[in-house]
Amino acid sequence: MKTWWPYLRLAAAALGAAAIVRQLALAITNAMAAETPWGSHLPTVIANFFSYFTILSNLLAVIALVIGGVWMLRTRRSATAEPAWMGTLLACASTYMIVTGIVYNLLLRGISIAGISDVWTNETLHVVIPLVMLADVLLAPRRRALPWGALLVAVTFPIVWAVYTLLRANLITGPATGNPWWYPYPFLDPHLQGGYLGVIGYIVGIAAAIVAVAAGVVWVGRRRGARVYRNTV
Numbered sequence: 001m002k003t004w005w006p007y008l009r010l011a012a013a014a015l016g017a018a019a020i021v022r023q024l025a026l027a028i029t030n031a032m033a034a035e036t037p038w039g040s041h042l043p044t045v046i047a048n049f050f051s052y053f054t055i056l057s058n059l060l061a062v063i064a065l066v067i068g069g070v071w072m073l074r075t076r077r078s079a080t081a082e083p084a085w086m087g088t089l090l091a092c093a094s095t096y097m098i099v100t101g102i103v104y105n106l107l108l109r110g111i112s113i114a115g116i117s118d119v120w121t122n123e124t125l126h127v128v129i130p131l132v133m134l135a136d137v138l139l140a141p142r143r144r145a146l147p148w149g150a151l152l153v154a155v156t157f158p159i160v161w162a163v164y165t166l167l168r169a170n171l172i173t174g175p176a177t178g179n180p181w182w183y184p185y186p187f188l189d190p191h192l193q194g195g196y197l198g199v200i201g202y203i204v205g206i207a208a209a210i211v212a213v214a215a216g217v218v219w220v221g222r223r224r225g226a227r228v229y230r231n232t233v
Contacts, residue, residue, distance in 0.1 A: 006069040006070070010065065010066065012129060013061075016124065020055060024049055026118070027048075039178075053158075057093070058100075060093045061094075063089075065093075065132075067086060067089065068086060079142070080142070081225060090140075092157065094136060097130040098217075099213050111186070143225055148218060155210060187199070
């Protein structure tokens with residue numbers, strides 16, 4: 001496993017990057033074909049694209065997998081654990097991608113993707129890459145045993161993203177609807193959830209899932225790191 005795992009990381013990173021580029025191309029194509037000022041406003045369409053938690057999480061996963069894969073290749077003759085900063089980066093990326101997979105399959109799978117995505121990009125970004133990141137947590141060699149303080153790092157980005165999303169939403173005209181608001185996901189839209197109370201319920205639930213998954217990722221890393229250490233002393 002030690003010999004081929006870096007290639008798995010790099011292959012997954014290439015697949016994830018290709019799916020992101022493909023989905024961005026679809027978004028731009030739709031904007032260029034739109035007949036309304038709000039639908040054809042390319043800067044807003046691109047900004048919206050990079051406001052999806054799925055896209056940001058997959059970008060982070062691609063970066064983490066490339067860094068992790070290259071590091072493993074460059075240190076293939078060593079048995080030392082990954083650096084703490086890289087372990088934290090991988091833990092964060094894994095947490096966000098696992099949560100992305102859970103949320104998509106529980107809340108979003110039945111929603112139409114016509115025009116904004118296609119089957120392979122959708123499944124790659126919401127299923128394949130989350131499974132790769134889960135496998136990386138469970139099986140990747142030389143994982144670092146992180147301190148529990150890594151949890152604080154892992155939950156920071158989702159909090160910032162949620163605040164950004166809710167503050168920005170009413171400043172944007174929805175490209176597809178023309179509504180004077182735009183939310184990346186229906187469970188964040190108070191107009192669909194009967195007000196902000198319903199939105200807060202979803203946010204609290206997803207925040208709990210992020211904390212739980214992050215704790216699980218750190219716990220697995222600590223167990224695996226301790227076992228590796230015992231086997232090398």
